[in-house]
Amino acid sequence: MILRTIAGNEYSEVFQMGYKEWKKGRTYDQYIQDNQKEDAYGERYVYVNEDDNIIGSFIVLSLEIKLSNQTLKVFGIGSIVIHNNYQNKGFGTKMLKEFFSSYPIEDDSSVFLLYSDINPQFYYPFSFKELPLQLQHSLNSTSMIRCSQKFYNKIEQVNKLDIPSYF
Secondary structure, eight states: EEEEEEEEEGHHHHHHHHHHOTTTTTHHHHHHHHHHHTTTTTEEEEOOOTTOOOEEEEEEEEEEEEEEEEEEEEEEEEEEOOOOOGGGTHHHHHHHHHHTTTTTOOOOOOEEEEESOOOOOGGGGTTEOOGGGOOOSSSSSSSEEEEOOOHHHHHTOOOGGOOOOOO
């Protein structure tokens, strides 16, 4: 399996996979438009097998959190999807494990946020923690962060409005 940035001809397949999971009342064209906006400030990845078939995908976004008089750069990870043929076989775990192996948890320059639309426990093995209740934006999607304990202690003091909302 190989994790790499998406090629131009793979967007359609990845968007179709994502649309099956996150229609949220949108047409397919609206879904594509929303995702193309994210591509402007992020990088999309695909996880492929030896035949270059797409198994899964996600996007990493450049975001910021305001903390007192500082602006901290963080990454958002979203649109995590596994092709139907490969679901419930451990590929999502393998894909994320490979990605996060390049980002040590102790390095405060590699802080990741995500909004979990599935059971948040899935993300615990990758060192994600739920943000405190006062920083949650939605009851339907759990805000989570992957960072050092030192950074987490700082984030607990942030205003909810300074945490990027669902992306």
